[in-house]
Amino acid sequence: MSALPTIHDVARVAGVSRQTVSNVLNTPAIVRPDTRARVQSAIAELGYRPHESARRLRTRKSSTLGIRIDPMTDGISGSVLDRFLHALTEQAARQGLRVMLFTATDPHDEIAQFARLRDAADVDAFVLTSTFHGDPRTQWLIENGQSFVTFGRPWGIDDMNDPQHLWVDVDGWFGLHEATAALLAQGHRRVGYIGWPSPSGTGDDRRRGWRDALREHGPVSDDELAAMSRAVEDGVTQGGAAMRELLATGDVDAVVCASDSLALGALIASGGRIPVVGYDNTPVAAALGLSSVEQPLDEVAAGVLDLLTGVHGGRLGDAPAHDPRHRLVRPRLILRTPERIPAQ
């Protein structure tokens, strides 16, 4: 059980100096091919791997991303974050980056964690999720020169185009537009909407997607829009209540929702009588045969890493390749036919 080989061991075996080995690892181009091959076979022979902490100490880079893991809010939609986490970890690993977790009780505490992780040189970039209006975290990060990318647009008007704020987001407008258009194409005439109270950056955006799809199909007054929609807090119960209200007025023959939680409630409340489309394509939706809008979390993760590493060579589907500061990714509508939900 010998100690782990160091760069010095590799150098000795290959008959070169430490620095040459280092160059083979970091800037292979400047090493003569035959030397490089000799070093590489020595690396393979010894099973050498650079000691990350030593490297970090010297370079002052950690090759590690920090991301906060939330205490599972609603829960149903919580799994979106986890899928994102998985995609991010996997794709980060492919680029030699690690992902480190941390928790925080509130935005203020999260900022304290930023400082701690920065000071300890544990991470050299942060990935933020669930940004909100007037988010203090991004401001702190910008002021303190920390690199970061958010999954979620900054919803403050001025912030949206802040050149220091890199973001990736999913086009909720497009998702709800697709869902609504699909229902209209199926012959449904009065497609309702269940979403969250305004102001909500994400929520308002999704509502606009529904509204615009309706308008493209035919003239709709604001009163009609109001009659066909409900704004409630997220949750299965609330979704069910909203659905019963909409059904009572007899004013809808299909409903699109801002989340799977709402959609699940709506689906059960309607007893499967009218089509319901959710958002997030959570496992619950898949299990119950609920149609839903799926966020392409792989693409989001790829976009995040792309922006962070500054390598804009990745192909990211529909992402606008011309803008190096943010990515707006298109979600995908998953249509299903719920079979098993019985009538009330």
Next chain:
Amino acid sequence: MSALPTIHDVARVAGVSRQTVSNVLNTPAIVRPDTRARVQSAIAELGYRPHESARRLRTRKSSTLGIRIDPMTDGISGSVLDRFLHALTEQAARQGLRVMLFTATDPHDEIAQFARLRDAADVDAFVLTSTFHGDPRTQWLIENGQSFVTFGRPWGIDDMNDPQHLWVDVDGWFGLHEATAALLAQGHRRVGYIGWPSPSGTGDDRRRGWRDALREHGPVSDDELAAMSRAVEDGVTQGGAAMRELLATGDVDAVVCASDSLALGALIASGGRIPVVGYDNTPVAAALGLSSVEQPLDEVAAGVLDLLTGVHGGRLGDAPAHDPRHRLVRPRLILRTPERIPAQ
């Protein structure tokens, strides 16, 4: 915008040497109180935090745990892992430990990741989840002298008491025993069971909990047990199918399940006519008012850290304090009344 303060800066301000500062941080007891106070105020004044990589390089310890994040299997029960991840991260942070993620495509690949993380000195312990019969991962870790704790018992007969294998697990037997006993106490006489095909360490354990509770209540033949239970793969659809079979024979007036996925299917299939109890207390269960057995993931996380750090002072509820090598934690039955699931 000055550079981050180092231990040397603190020493200069406090008028002591580097090592004394280091001692204040690591072994405060050996520093004279007045010196210690002086150093601490200098630390506070400068906002000094040790550079973790430098520390790691010197001590050869990373103070970091590695844990694999799975690609979201069924999904409904997947959130259990996430809640665990959150609890682990939070409690680890309290002890100055960090949590680093990695992914792997299969157990073999996971072992390769172990090696990589070990060689890079990125982590100094691993936390494994979802152990299974004859798990090659634990064997590798033991052979290679890596410290680790598993969330989940080693189900091989010989492995269970391997002194090198530290584990924490939730007592599934107890959970299903409680659930079954509660239904019996409510006056239900024929409590059925929907679980997974044998052999399944976890699944068989849970089934035994159900069986034993029934037997304690009155004599039951093996034929009766077989008639009142079904073994199917995990999933909402399968749970529903199993429930319809049980209902068709008219042989059950309540059902306990090995998972919330199964229970959700069963609940919908039964139209809420008979009580169903799930396992994991996932957000879906909470949202639908489905009774479920909750795993105390905080306690599990605490147990994992307790075993890893070797500090056995933590109070862990019902955990047997006498055994320093593993913890068996008791789950908690959450009884709810589903209101909204309509009859088929």
Next chain:
DNA sequence: AATCATCCTTTGAACGATCAAATTCTCATC
């Protein structure tokens, strides 16, 4: 007052990598 043990503090040397500058090698050119 000298001696010694005890406690507290300081000093030099790592840990394993990369940076910056110095050195050696290679090869075309005179």
Next chain:
DNA sequence: GATGAGAATTTGATCGTTCAAAGGATGATT
């Protein structure tokens, strides 16, 4: 063959911390 420019490689210093051992107070004992 000598010269020089550019490429390839090596050398010494350094990142911030802890270890091991040496140094200096302090106070009790003789």
